[in-house]
Each structure stands twice: as C-alpha cells, then as structure tokens.
Amino acid sequence: MKRIECLRAVYPQLEKRVVVTIMGAVAIELQSIGHRENFFYLQHAMGLASSIGLGLAVSLPEETIVVFDGDGSLLMNLGTLSTLALSGAGNIVHVVFDNQNYLSAGGSPTATSQRANLEGVARASGIARTSSARSVEEFQTEFISALDSDRLTVLVAHVDTSGPSDWLTDLGLLENRFQFARYCQSLAKR
Amino acid sequence: MRVSETNSRLLYQTMKACGIQVVSALPESWLVPVIRMIGEDREMRLIRVAKEEEGVGISAGAHFAGKKSAIVIPNHGFLAAVNPIVSLAHLYKVPLMMFIAYRGTFGDTYPWHTPGGTVTEPLLQALRVPYTFLDSPGSLERRVRGAQDLAAASLLPVALLLKHELMMEA
Numbered sequence: 001m002k003r004i005e006c007l008r009a010v011y012p013q014l015e016k017r018v019v020v021t022i023m024g025a026v027a028i029e030l031q032s033i034g035h036r037e038n039f040f041y042l043q044h045a046m047g048l049a050s051s052i053g054l055g056l057a058v059s060l061p062e063e064t065i066v067v068f069d070g071d072g073s074l075l076m077n078l079g080t081l082s083t084l085a086l087s088g089a090g091n092i093v094h095v096v097f098d099n100q101n102y103l104s105a106g107g108s109p110t111a112t113s114q115r116a117n118l119e120g121v122a123r124a125s126g127i128a129r130t131s132s133a134r135s136v137e138e139f140q141t142e143f144i145s146a147l148d149s150d151r152l153t154v155l156v157a158h159v160d161t162s163g164p165s166d167w168l169t170d171l172g173l174l175e176n177r178f179q180f181a182r183y184c185q186s187l188a189k190r
Numbered sequence: 191m192r193v194s195e196t197n198s199r200l201l202y203q204t205m206k207a208c209g210i211q212v213v214s215a216l217p218e219s220w221l222v223p224v225i226r227m228i229g230e231d232r233e234m235r236l237i238r239v240a241k242e243e244e245g246v247g248i249s250a251g252a253h254f255a256g257k258k259s260a261i262v263i264p265n266h267g268f269l270a271a272v273n274p275i276v277s278l279a280h281l282y283k284v285p286l287m288m289f290i291a292y293r294g295t296f297g298d299t300y301p302w303h304t305p306g307g308t309v310t311e312p313l314l315q316a317l318r319v320p321y322t323f324l325d326s327p328g329s330l331e332r333r334v335r336g337a338q339d340l341a342a343a344s345l346l347p348v349a350l351l352l353k354h355e356l357m358m359e360a
Binding site: 020040045049050051057 | 237253254259
C-alpha cells in the first residue's frame, strides 16, 4: 500500500485533531491532500515528531494528538517509545509509516528492511496498545479504533518505498509553526 | 560533599513561581533532588526522558500549546541535544529554557565530567545561545525570570548554568 492512500483514508478524521508529521514524503503528501491549520510538519530534527506530540499531549489533555512518524525517524529516537509509555499520556496516536528506507534523505535502506520490528520495539518499550497494517482498509480500521480507544497507541503501517518527486511546498516553515501554535492555543483557551 | 536540598528546593520553587508547568528531565547526581521535587508536585508535569534531545521536542510541543516549560539536564546532556537546538529550536523559533548542571568546573572532583566542563560555554557561544549562571540563592528568581523574558522576546533557546556553589553544600 502507498502512504498517501493511508493518509487519504483517514484524512476526514484529522479535521479536529492536533497533527504532527515528520519531514519529507509524509509532510508533502499530507499537504497535497490539503493543508489545515491544525497540521504541523516538522521539516528537520528527525526523531522528534513524537516528542513534540508528547509536549502537546500533556499540555492539551482534552485533545487527541496524532503523530505521523517514519521508520528512519523513529530509529533515531527509539527512547521516545519508553518515554511515551512512562509518561502515562493516553491521548497520542503514534502512526509509524514504515517504508524500510530513508527515502526523504536520498534513499537507502533502514534496519526495518532486515530484521528490526518497530511494533515489537514499541511493545517491549512498555506501550500496551500496538498494531500494524498492511492494507489501506486495515490501516483505516486500526487508526479509527486507536482514536476511539483513548489510549496511547503505536500503529505501524507497512507502506511501499515510494514518495513524491519534489520536497518543497510554498508553505513557509514559520508560517506553519505560528499558524499551528495559534490553533493549539485556541484549543487551550476553550 | 552533598547536593544541597535547600537550594534544590529553592530552584524547584523558583521554577514553579515562574510559571513553568512542563519539565523534561534526565537526572545526574546534582539534579536528583530538584527532579524529585518537581515530580512530587501535582501542579507540574514531569516527563522523564531517555535522551536529552527529546526534551527539545517536548518543550516545542508545550510552547505551541501555550505552556511554559523547561529542560533540566547535565551539560553532557546539552552536548547530546545540540542538533535539535539547531534543527528544531532555532529553525522553528522555540523559546527553550534549559537548566543545565554545569559539571566539570571549579569544585568538581570527578575526572569524567571535566571534558564537558571545558566545552560547555564555548559551545553555547558557538550556538549563539545566551546564558547566565545560577550560583546563589539571592539572584535565582531574577535570573530565571530574565531568561524567560529574553527567550520569549527572542523566541530562541536560552541556558541557565547551575553552578557548584548553588547545587552543592559547602
């Protein structure tokens, strides 16, 4: 399955969610479906999308935070999984698009192309609710179920090693950041 | 020498008085009491991280949501967090408050802390991170508030170096 098909399948569920993505393909593809003020694209600092998600989750306990991570990014910060589990935050759905490749950084295989199993790492890090998906239907079902669960969930989506042809959009990084912060702060004041 | 419980409590109380609600921390011996006190406070949210750079992300998230936050780490942890200071806090203008135990300087008897002690200030300077010292109880709150003001005005990371004189009993 393609990552963009997964994003399309759950796009309606993102309307009222606080969403953080990693750089590269995930950011470009979500923007291509339609940017919203509640989406933040972390265009660098690989590994920290879920840490930003945790900062948001503890600051906005009434909201569900959706993080769209990737295998290369998560492998750079595996400690985030035990931190998420230890934090006790229940309001995070941590999606990992595993394409077995550092695609957005030029294209070369990650450890998940061999034996590494990120759902297994998540579970062994103390995250009780984990799942994985290999079809778009399965992904959509698991994602919606995770949103409804009110529990910290790691959902690993096994996607093709393919992505967009260009990595830039006309959305400025700081424009995105300030717009997103205003959105989050309007939630905090509700 | 022992870590000062009195000054650790003062540091915790100052952070709370300054409105800091979310604290990411990774302990080392000087920081154990203050982290324990933050963890015991139900009005503050302590997040125990596995690596210091996570704290940069957590503070970014808290800031986007309008909460005041801080990172409490040793200087070797600051060394480990250099990339996100540049590629997240500088890139996205995040007013990061870093409380850094300044190990490996005058008064420190442990050899393994000394390399970090010699590079901490040059590295902060190279990163253009403004910093000041927390070295006495009397100036604590004024310096923390000053750091918060500068971070908020510049939307950039700032560092408060916790010195031996403050953290250890005489």
